[in-house]
Amino acid sequence: MINFNIPPFTGKETEYIAKAIRNHKISGDGEFTKLCNSWIMEHTGTAGALLTTSCTHATEMAALLCDIKPGDEVIMPSYTFVSTADAFVLRGATAVFVDIRPDTMNIDETLIEGAITDRTKAIVPVHYAGVSCEMDTIMDIAARYHLKVVEDAAQGVMSYYKGKALGSIGDYGCFSFHETKNYSMGEGGALLIRNPEDIEPAEIIREKGTNRSKFFRGQIDKYTWVEAGSSYLPSDMNAAYLWAQLEKAQEIYDNRMATWNLYYENLLPLQEAGKITLPFIPEECVHNAHMFYVKAKDLKERSALIRFLKENDISSVFHYIPLHGAPAGIKYGRFHGEDVYTTKESERLTRLPLYYGLEPEKTLTVCEKIKEFYR
Numbered sequence: 518m519i520n521f522n523i524p525p526f527t528g529k530e531t532e533y534i535a536k537a538i539r540n541h542k543i544s545g546d547g548e549f550t551k552l553c554n555s556w557i558m559e560h561t562g563t564a565g566a567l568l569t570t571s572c573t574h575a576t577e578m579a580a581l582l583c584d585i586k587p588g589d590e591v592i593m594p595s596y597t598f599v600s601t602a603d604a605f606v607l608r609g610a611t612a613v614f615v616d617i618r619p620d621t622m623n624i625d626e627t628l629i630e631g632a633i634t635d636r637t638k639a640i641v642p643v644h645y646a647g648v649s650c651e652m653d654t655i656m657d658i659a660a661r662y663h664l665k666v667v668e669d670a671a672q673g674v675m676s677y678y679k680g681k682a683l684g685s686i687g688d689y690g691c692f693s694f695h696e697t698k699n700y701s702m703g704e705g706g707a708l709l710i711r712n713p714e715d716i717e718p719a720e721i722i723r724e725k726g727t728n729r730s731k732f733f734r735g736q737i738d739k740y741t742w743v744e745a746g747s748s749y750l751p752s753d754m755n756a757a758y759l760w761a762q763l764e765k766a767q768e769i770y771d772n773r774m775a776t777w778n779l780y781y782e783n784l785l786p787l788q789e790a791g792k793i794t795l796p797f798i799p800e801e802c803v804h805n806a807h808m809f810y811v812k813a814k815d816l817k818e819r820s821a822l823i824r825f826l827k828e829n830d831i832s833s834v835f836h837y838i839p840l841h842g843a844p845a846g847i848k849y850g851r852f853h854g855e856d857v858y859t860t861k862e863s864e865r866l867t868r869l870p871l872y873y874g875l876e877p878e879k880t881l882t883v884c885e886k887i888k889e890f891y892r
């Protein structure tokens with residue numbers, strides 16, 4: 518059986534978790550959380566980084582920091598994971614979905630401006646497969662209309678756009694360290710904060726609305742409840758698991774990239790023959806090999822392909838069912854303009870097995886089976 522995903526494990530995880538326990542620091546903001554926060558700041562150039570319990574929670578924090586209120590509108594793609602919308606509709610906002618580009622599966626930046634109303638508060642680009650959205654255009658629109666930008670960079674750790682790390686470009690960036698992502702802590706994420714003056718409000722929201730973080734740094738002599746907040750800090754045991762991977766971030770990156778390239782080279786003839794479509798990486802983007810997908814002709818052909826791979830002990834998966842047609846999407850959102858590509862392209866896409874340590878022979882087997890299917 519070739520699994521679709523196996524959570525990353527580099528070898529030091531159990532040792533570090535044991536150390537967190539010996540440190541008597543199994544709650545949040547211990548040694549490993551601080552190491553992870555510093556790593557993120559160093560590798561992305563962002564002013565602030567706070568480890569969170571998930572990317573969903575990092576996005577909720579961003580929605581709070583953007584002061585999203587009932588009646589506000591937030592522009593995002595419909596082709597995304599539910600969390601992108603959840604974080605904002607929880608605050609009473611309407612999700613305004615716009616169509617995607619068929620080449621990268623990212624939000625079509627040329628359609629954003631037309632979706633803006635006087636209720637629009639934020640734009641949420643989702644960097645699908647760790648390939649950046651057209652951020653210069655998006656940041657320019659946001660500046661002209663005074664909108665916040667929250668990057669859903671759940672899949673974008675170690676990806677770049679014109680030399681800038683994904684998650685560090687907008688006002689806020691949200692990383693995921695779920696077990697299906699390149700770097701993992703089981704369940705977890707991080708909030709990246711671009712403006713230094715937004716760090717303290719973020720710390721307060723994350724610490725139940727208290728200024729406890731400031732207290733621990735010795736900047737005040739007692740802490741108190743100063744704002745409405747919640748609890749978004751993960752256990753240091755989870756951070757210890759993540760630290761073992763961040764220490765080997767480049768090794769994980771190189772290993773995944775080798776698999777991605779092997780898929781690309783071996784499946785390119787099928788694309789050239791017009792049978793399938795492979796991922797497209799724009800020139801200004803450096804991706805992180807988060808995902809390898811192929812696009813079949815249509816839904817029927819994709820279903821047959823997934824079934825054929827399954828019969829050959831290969832696990833491949835599809836996603837996402839566009840949000841605008843889902844029950845909650847109908848209730849909390851609307852689609853601006855025409856759905857030209859969102860549904861059509863989503864129905865063509867299949868994700869192939871890709872994880873740290875996937876053996877090249879297995880990657881080649883997957884390629885062989887796909888070729889056999891199209892023969």
Ligand SMILES: *Cc1c(COP(=O)(O)O)cnc(C)c1O
Binds near residue numbers: 597671695705
């Ligand atoms: C994985 C993912 C999320 C959610 O991440 P969690 O850490 O599980 O909350 C959000 N958005 C996108 C695009 C994702 O891929």
